[in-house]
Amino acid sequence: MKKQYLVDEWRNVWKLYSAQIMGVLAALSVIEGYFHVFSVFLPAGWLPYITALFALAGILGRLLPQPAVVEEGIQKKIVAELETEAKNAGVDKGL
Numbered sequence: 001m002k003k004q005y006l007v008d009e010w011r012n013v014w015k016l017y018s019a020q021i022m023g024v025l026a027a028l029s030v031i032e033g034y035f036h037v038f039s040v041f042l043p044a045g046w047l048p049y050i051t052a053l054f055a056l057a058g059i060l061g062r063l064l065p066q067p068a069v070v071e072e073g074i075q076k077k078i079v080a081e082l083e084t085e086a087k088n089a090g091v092d093k094g095l
Helices: 010-015 017-033 047-063 067-092
Strands: none
Touching: 010 017, 017 047
16 A cells, blocks of 8 residues: 655645535534535525535636645755755765
8 A cells, every 4th residue: 555645735735626616515514514504695405516616616626726835845846956055065075
């Protein structure tokens, strides 16, 4: 069985569309428990369709490229590589 790892930028996962949509789904689950309070705003029987819509949006959000998060990760990797190279160069020169 393959070992599971966290994504490189797990601290920035809240920036991903799919994570934001899943947060809305979690909120909808809580709202469903208190539906009698929110029934003024939502017509009866609509909550399952709204939940399904957000679930599909979460899947779509997972498929869409999200350059802000990806670029952050790439920039951090480049900086880390440059720092490692600078440290190694200092060690090689006896500094």
